[in-house]
Amino acid sequence: MADRYxxxxIFPAPGPSELEVEGLDKQQVRSHPLEGFTFLYSETGQERYLASRKNLLGHEKVLEEAMQHGHRTLLPLQFGLIIEGWEQVVQQLVEPHGSGLNRLFERLEGRREVSVKVLWDQAAELEMLMQENASLRQERDALEGKQLSMDQIISIGQDIEQAMNARKQGIITAFRAALNSLAVEAVENDPMMDSMIYNAAYLIDWEDEPSFSQAIEALDAQFEERLRIRYNNFTAPYNFAQLDRLD
Structure with missing residues (x-):
């Protein structure tokens, strides 16, 4: 049976050499130099890994510990990548994409990815909308206790939906205005749940993180207790280490 890893x-050579990090299946994480790159790996006898919370966190933990040891320029690989021998990596990754990998390293040098997720309480926002929007409140109150036609139900539903979307867009615009200018690049991803209205990753210079964090705190204060902001200032740069996003 071929060796499985x-x-x-991936790091630019020489990369880490003596990391005391435990990977999946409690295997020692090692590094392997190959064609000017250094790959972080551990031995495995499995053909595939279940994408469980434990395994996903274990994968991420290895990358973050490497970064914490000073190896910050890193291309994280997708979860579950298993190879049978290093020649497979040369043929399928290094030879066809080596120049692209080096361009990604240049983009990430001296930079870090941070993420911002914004959540709101839709019911509370709707109540606030009704308190602030007199015409919409009057429209709703005028229909209370009446037998409504389908057209009436659709009409007020559309008015409320448009007003809520405008409210949501106002929040998103405020975050873009405050944060985008502080970043080298920004990527907006789909929300992960109904209560999430904004989900973005930013590529920033390492030394600029305190300023970025202060901007997040200012946004939190601006919106008082209306929003829950999840800010992660230390993560592997998944959003900015993708070959298909190169110019």
């Missing part, structure tokens, strides 16, 4: 990420 689980891959975590």
């Amino acid at each position: 689980y891959l975590y990420g």
